[in-house]
């Protein structure tokens with residue numbers, strides 16, 4: 001099959017950074033960590049769910065635990081100071097990675113995209129929204145944003161509106177113009193859809209939001225890992241993303257927010273680390289971003305996140321994007337060869353690095369189980385977009401999603417696995 | 427090979443492709459519907475009891491979803507006639523995997539047990555023990 005070398009990134013060298021890519025699967029899964037009985041090479045195509053972690057990032061975490069593990073912002077001793085500097089610098093690095101010129105003061109570490117969303121929904125939405133206000137979302141929102149705003153709207157009496165998705169998987173921008181009006185206080189949109197692969201025109205939506213005095217929250221969970229992002233060029237008021245989808249560890253994510261907005265906002269969680277002065281009667285808050293990071297933070301994870309964006313910048317985000325696009329188009333083309341496959345979302349030359357589809361007559365979960373036998377790891381289900389699947393008229397779908405270490409041969413293995421499923425179910 | 431390959435043995439595929447007792451009963455003693463929200467599997471079980479009000483006489487199922495959930499429902503319609511409601515209530519996950527005759531991977535257990543859960547809930551509603559509209563196995567989204 002068509003190998004499209006040279007790749008935009010040095011895949012062979014990159015794969016060396018990931019010991020997990022050498023393993024096989026197929027053995028007893030009740031004994032994690034024991035792989036003697038594994039038989040088939042792993043083909044990992046579930047990167048939109050979580051990416052793998054390169055040695056460089058694991059080493060940064062090991063260096064922290066072996067060399068300067070300590071709580072931050074509390075001790076005068078050397079270890080605590082080293083940990084504090086590393087943890088603070090990681091904020092600056094991650095801020096720079098998405099183009100936030102304000103550095104750490106505009107970049108809050110959270111647990112993940114979901115928590116970043118909830119932080120704004122609670123700290124801003126719960127206080128500011130009232131009956132008569134609207135929050136505009138899209139039909140392709142991930143549950144992280146859809147459920148959060150839906151529930152905050154219920155508490156505040158605000159209305160939630162959904163920008164329609166067109167038949168070719170894009171946002172209906174005419175509909176967006178109708179929905180975003182004077183009642184709108186927040187527009188919350190996914191940058192790259194984790195189901196359709198659509199790349200949404202977020203800076204145009206930002207202009208539309210700002211014209212009516214609303215904020216725009218961009219869900220960058222799938223965009224920050226896969227393309228250069230400049231929050232200031234987008235003019236996003238908030239931008240959220242997760243470390244674990246971009247070579248970082250789990251347990252760490254980020255919320256970018258414009259400084260003046262973050263300053264106005266109340267804290268989300270209260271406790272230690274986020275306060276300046278406390279009396280029995282009242283308290284005052286620490287500076288940004290610490291005001292939003294109550295309690296002992298995920299220090300190792302934050303430092304690991306910093307190492308992850310260093311790693312990605314070394315490869316170059318333009319190259320990452322080019323590689324994603326190459327694989328997306330290759331997968332789209334190969335899957336399009338078959339009449340019994342329905343692909344969701346825009347064409348192959350205009351999408352992020354993932355393809356969700358259904359094979360006629362085989363339920364997504366069965367397909368995923370059968371592909372798993374061939375070593376192919378893909379996601380089956382609703383990908384946390386149940387309402388979108390209702391719009392698509394599918395209860396579930398199968399999703400292959402790619403990253404810097406994937407190859408066109410792995411996509412060929414996926415396509416061969418589909419043949420096995422066809423035979424079984426024929 | 428791993429668990430997956432065993433999961434699609436001929437018996438399961440046969441019940442999926444040629445479901446037994448598929449459709450609705452004309453006058454069921456009780457019917458109940460359930461779903462796996464995350465997979466989109468839905469199953470309706472119709473149960474007809476004998477005159478003693480305790481012994482299951484006939485069972486039919488309808489619905490759609492993955493091979494595991496549908497095959498499990500099909501097999502259950504053959505397995506249940508002759509058993510009593512208390513025997514139905516005592517059925518657990520092991521009974522289902524035994525009936526299916528294959529190892530079900532942990533992520534797919536929900537699919538396998540949906541039909542049993544729906545039938546058990548239907549019986550409990552019939553006996554006035556619980557009041558629910560629809561059975562939902564927990565979501566894994």
Ligand SMILES: Cc1ncc(COP(=O)(O)O)c(C=O)c1O
Pocket residue numbers: 048049112113114115142144145190192193194219221222242253384
């Ligand atoms: C578009 C999108 N938004 C939000 C999330 C939630 O990310 P997390 O689970 O890391 O909070 C995901 C990933 O699952 C996603 O793909």
